[in-house]
Amino acid sequence: MKLKLDKKEIVPFLQSLINDYDLYAPVQPAEGVSVYKKIDRPEEVDLTMLNPQKPMKEVFFPQSEVMFRYEKTGKQSQITSAEEVKRERVIFGAKPCDIQAVLLIDQVFSGKEYTDVYYVNKRKATTIIGMGCDHPLSTCFCSSMEGGPFSREGSDLFLIDLGEAYLVELLTGKGTAFQNNKFLKEANTKEINSAKEIEEKASKKTDDSLSVVGIEKRLDQMAENPFWEQVQEKCIGCRVCTYLCPTCHCFDIVDEGLKDSGQRVRNWDSCLSSIYSQETSGHNPRPTGRERTRQRLMHKFNYFPKNFDRIACVGCGRCILYCPVNFDIRQAIKDIQKG
Amino acid sequence: MKNQKALQDQLREKAKELLSKKAVDLIIGLGEGTLPLRTTPIFIRNPEEADRLIWNSFCANNLAAYLHKFNRFKVGLVVKGCDARSVNALSLEKRFQANSVFLIGVPCQRMVDRKKVKKAVKGEILRADEQEDQIIVEGDDFKVSLKRDDFLYPSCQVCTHRTPIQANVMVGDPVEESSLSEAYTEAGDFEKKSSEERWNYFERESGRCIRCYACREACPMCYCIECFVDSSKPKWIEKGLSPSDLQFYHIVRAYHQTGRCTGCGACERACPMEIRLTYLTQKLNQEVEERFGFEAGVDRETPPPLSTFETDDKQEFIK
Numbered sequence: 001m002k003l004k005l006d007k008k009e010i011v012p013f014l015q016s017l018i019n020d021y022d023l024y025a026p027v028q029p030a031e032g033v034s035v036y037k038k039i040d041r042p043e044e045v046d047l048t049m050l051n052p053q054k055p056m057k058e059v060f061f062p063q064s065e066v067m068f069r070y071e072k073t074g075k076q077s078q079i080t081s082a083e084e085v086k087r088e089r090v091i092f093g094a095k096p097c098d099i100q101a102v103l104l105i106d107q108v109f110s111g112k113e114y115t116d117v118y119y120v121n122k123r124k125a126t127t128i129i130g131m132g133c134d135h136p137l138s139t140c141f142c143s144s145m146e147g148g149p150f151s152r153e154g155s156d157l158f159l160i161d162l163g164e165a166y167l168v169e170l171l172t173g174k175g176t177a178f179q180n181n182k183f184l185k186e187a188n189t190k191e192i193n194s195a196k197e198i199e200e201k202a203s204k205k206t207d208d209s210l211s212v213v214g215i216e217k218r219l220d221q222m223a224e225n226p227f228w229e230q231v232q233e234k235c236i237g238c239r240v241c242t243y244l245c246p247t248c249h250c251f252d253i254v255d256e257g258l259k260d261s262g263q264r265v266r267n268w269d270s271c272l273s274s275i276y277s278q279e280t281s282g283h284n285p286r287p288t289g290r291e292r293t294r295q296r297l298m299h300k301f302n303y304f305p306k307n308f309d310r311i312a313c314v315g316c317g318r319c320i321l322y323c324p325v326n327f328d329i330r331q332a333i334k335d336i337q338k339g
Numbered sequence: 340m341k342n343q344k345a346l347q348d349q350l351r352e353k354a355k356e357l358l359s360k361k362a363v364d365l366i367i368g369l370g371e372g373t374l375p376l377r378t379t380p381i382f383i384r385n386p387e388e389a390d391r392l393i394w395n396s397f398c399a400n401n402l403a404a405y406l407h408k409f410n411r412f413k414v415g416l417v418v419k420g421c422d423a424r425s426v427n428a429l430s431l432e433k434r435f436q437a438n439s440v441f442l443i444g445v446p447c448q449r450m451v452d453r454k455k456v457k458k459a460v461k462g463e464i465l466r467a468d469e470q471e472d473q474i475i476v477e478g479d480d481f482k483v484s485l486k487r488d489d490f491l492y493p494s495c496q497v498c499t500h501r502t503p504i505q506a507n508v509m510v511g512d513p514v515e516e517s518s519l520s521e522a523y524t525e526a527g528d529f530e531k532k533s534s535e536e537r538w539n540y541f542e543r544e545s546g547r548c549i550r551c552y553a554c555r556e557a558c559p560m561c562y563c564i565e566c567f568v569d570s571s572k573p574k575w576i577e578k579g580l581s582p583s584d585l586q587f588y589h590i591v592r593a594y595h596q597t598g599r600c601t602g603c604g605a606c607e608r609a610c611p612m613e614i615r616l617t618y619l620t621q622k623l624n625q626e627v628e629e630r631f632g633f634e635a636g637v638d639r640e641t642p643p644p645l646s647t648f649e650t651d652d653k654q655e656f657i658k
Binding site: 029030031032033035053054063064135137138139233234236237238239240243244252254256265267270273274275289320321322324325326327328330331 | 372373374377378379380381382400404405408454457458463465543546547549550551552553555556557569577578579580581608609611612613
């Protein structure tokens, strides 16, 4: 059964989510800038930007996250873990590329070898309300990366914007929990058909011509290729592409300590930073942009598929849109594929 | 703009000549970008590649930032007014050997702020072009003509040194120097606010920083081998997103630019979160100009005031 959510009821619907869950959704802290944030009031939610600058991974893997706090009183010391998630969470309005990306990093944080409680606890406690991407940008290439603007994979509920209302699909157990939500009404045939049209139109718009077939094998042969020197020339070594990437998941753990108390914190890290690989001795095995850019692309298109059988790029286009020097990963992929 | 096309032709000719004569190892300039309203830095080594060079209203990057990365080469650098000021400021700070940089100066018509243009239209811009004083942007279901001068970068509006100084060779004629708005406008406007408004503004802008350091990396004047934010011994600052750490980063970055910032706006252009804090460096530069009569990047001989001392220095600012 397909349901619908009338946009006139979006505020009370979001309010009901806030009452029952910790709600996360895009907000705009400045014109043209969007991020996911915990929502206090329904009016804060702003879906006018296609995709927030900072991806949805942040809800599970915050840029800066306290792991535990410690305190010393006299001869006693106490450690308090911050791993527990006290309240169920809902993410509203996530786009398929970001959701696809979370499925990828799930494999790292809750894979066969390791379980990262900080990530997994949040992930388990979260219901994802995905939303079809009806106006993909020219920089979007999700359809080339095993995804699509209306890919449902990973969504518990899926919304399609019909103008006056959203068509709502309940896709998983977590989604079915919304079956009796008083704001969701039965959708009629016309609405269902209209959603289909919107989906077809958007799916035609995203670029599905960028081939990554065999890229992992090609890269196996390219470690010392002059390509790396050339492709990185314009890179200024900032962290925009990695921090805004929905699949990048490197972090750095630091202790923020005062005399008798402190906290252990993990922060996002970036392979394009000069100190990312620097060792305590001062030696840096990735001393220049060549090794750092190679690491970025190798991780996405060679190491990750070796470990998890899937390319670590979902084609969201953020690294293209926000790069200060217009480094375009699509061009890099094409160049690698040309050999 | 017709004039720009002519400048572009001359620029290509000059680049060809320099590369053919092997006067430089490579030329760093701007070429066609993969997005509308953009160009991208290019690095050319053969005369045949010179035709990839582009000159238009979207040549926003300050290419002087690349001098550090290419310091082992003799670089031919395509510079507009602000890039040349950065090179000059770097030269005063002895950042490169004399004669290792060859400046190909292009008088600047002021650059168009792509973020401003994007906000002026609904829908995605798929194509952008210039005709006379208009920027024409097109999307799937719109085509709009915008007056170029309404969409300039804030730093370009106040610029009074559009003709590159100390260029080894100039392409085109010098332009008349005048600013479209008063110098230090942003700092002035900021000072008019109440202390509460000023704090709120600073808190809001710095508060959305993601510490990607694009501002630092895009800035030609940020060249410390180890930036204070990266130092772990001593640790001056934590690496997270607490408001105090974000504020500390932006204040120290601005202070480190005192009398050194050439006002090119590269920091702001690089910021993915559209943080606007250039009033800080502008205010510091204004102080330096008023107290020492020094303008970063323009003064060719005097060492930067905060990098030197005189025995008869006025000390009143310490009081």
